[in-house]
Amino acid sequence: MNPTNVPGRSPSTHDPDLECCPVWFKENRHCVWWSGGLTGLILVIVIIVCTALHFSPVEKDQWGLVQDKYTGQVDTSRHPYGLGHHPIGINKKFLTFPRPVQRVDLNVTAFTDNQVEVFVPVTFYYQLIPENLGRLYLEYPKTYSVLAEARANSAMKGISTSFSVQNFLLNRTSILKTFWRSVKTSLSEIYLEVPEELFTMGGVQFPPTVDKTNLETAAQNQRNEEAKLNRILQNERSKTQVLLQEISANITRVEQAGVAAAQRIRAEARAESSRILESAETRGLNDLLQAVNATDPGVRTRLIRYYLRREHMTT
Numbered sequence: 097m098n099p100t101n102v103p104g105r106s107p108s109t110h111d112p113d114l115e116c117c118p119v120w121f122k123e124n125r126h127c128v129w130w131s132g133g134l135t136g137l138i139l140v141i142v143i144i145v146c147t148a149l150h151f152s153p154v155e156k157d158q159w160g161l162v163q164d165k166y167t168g169q170v171d172t173s174r175h176p177y178g179l180g181h182h183p184i185g186i187n188k189k190f191l192t193f194p195r196p197v198q199r200v201d202l203n204v205t206a207f208t209d210n211q212v213e214v215f216v217p218v219t220f221y222y223q224l225i226p227e228n229l230g231r232l233y234l235e236y237p238k239t240y241s242v243l244a245e246a247r248a249n250s251a252m253k254g255i256s257t258s259f260s261v262q263n264f265l266l267n268r269t270s271i272l273k274t275f276w277r278s279v280k281t282s283l284s285e286i287y288l289e290v291p292e293e294l295f296t297m298g299g300v301q302f303p304p305t306v307d308k309t310n311l312e313t314a315a316q317n318q319r320n321e322e323a324k325l326n327r328i329l330q331n332e333r334s335k336t337q338v339l340l341q342e343i344s345a346n347i348t349r350v351e352q353a354g355v356a357a358a359q360r361i362r363a364e365a366r367a368e369s370s371r372i373l374e375s376a377e378t379r380g381l382n383d384l385l386q387a388v389n390a391t392d393p394g395v396r397t398r399l400i401r402y403y404l405r406r407e408h409m410t411t
Contacts, residue, residue, distance in 0.1 A: 151181040152190050159229055160190035172230030193229060197221035197294065198241065202249055206256035214264055217298035218252065220279060220290055228287035236286055244288055251275075251282040262317055264300045272297045 154160040159176040162184050163169065170191055177190065184190070204216045222244055224232065236243055255278045259271055276295040283290050 151183050152188065153181050154179055154190055154192065157195050158190075158192040159195050159224065159226055160192050161229060161233060162188050163191040165189050170233060172234055174230075176226050176229045191233070193224055193233075195224070197223045197291070198244075200245055200248060202245065202252075204249055204252045204256075206253045208264065209257055209260050212261050213303050214256065214261075215301040215303075216252070216256075216264075216275075218248075218275065219296050219298070220248065220276070221294040222283055222288045222290050225287055225289050232287040240286055240288065243286055244283055247282040247286065248279045251278040254278070261302070266318060268297065268300070 152160075154177050156179045159178065160182075161176055162171040162174065165187050176193070178195075182190075199219065199221050202218045202220075204218055206214055206216060208214055232240055252275050255274055258274070259267075263271060272295070273292075275297065276290065276292050279295070280290045280292075
């Protein structure tokens with residue numbers, strides 16, 4: 097039977113390419129095509145979703161450690177991830193930690209060396225160290241922020257007993273540096289870093305029960321220290337003046353000795369010059385007398401006197 101003559105079927109539905117296909121496919125080919133297209137679309141969507149789920153983000157203000165979504169196990173063997181979308185797997189996510197410095201404000205109540213109560217407001221910042229983030233999580237998974245405050249407070253309380261009331265009033269810079277070193281050492285044990293430039297201390301306060309004599313004593317000690325420094329300065333000035341005088345006297349003695357030595361050398365030079373000149377004149381006169389054959393003593397005497405008068409007249 098010619099397919100084009102099948103009752104209820106349009107002649108346009110005849111397709112020579114479908115001659116080898118089963119009858120059910122020929123009759124339902126449009127449904128099959130739609131089903132295949134829909135299946136492909138769903139497959140594409142699944143691939144896109146799975147690919148998107150394969151990547152997990154870490155924000156710019158975070159560090160991230162890889163954590164299993166189902167078991168909760170954290171991979172601490174890798175360096176923490178920074179900003180970006182990272183392919184860590186569909187069943188993984190990031191356990192994030194703050195990247196910027198974290199601020200801590202404390203009102204430390206401590207005691208001085210003689211058990212006087214003192215109130216010290218302190219503000220500092222700590223920062224997580226990326227290389228130690230895995231160990232931080234393993235040892236202090238959720239308590240490191242609370243532990244940082246407690247350790248800092250305890251460290252400053254402990255070191256405060258090394259200072260007196262006068263130290264708190266007059267040596268703030270030294271106390272601030274000591275507090276920072278103590279806090280830095282304590283927090284480094286839980287893998288936190290405390291920058292020195294972000295460590296500040298407010299105004300120190302004492303309770304009303306503190307005797308005002310302590311403050312007066314501190315002021316008097318300050319005045320005594322200033323007077324001591326002034327005495328030391330005056331003493332050093334006196335020593336310097338004495339040294340300057342000694343140097344000036346030595347310079348004068350050296351100058352005088354130099355002048356005397358120069359005069360002595362000039363006198364010796366003139367004497368030596370005169371001696372040499374007289375010796376030359378004597379030799380010259382003797383040579384002259386011998387040249388004229390003046391052997392008679394009287395003649396020699398007259399010639400010498402004549403020569404001396406001429407010499408005296410020329411000079």
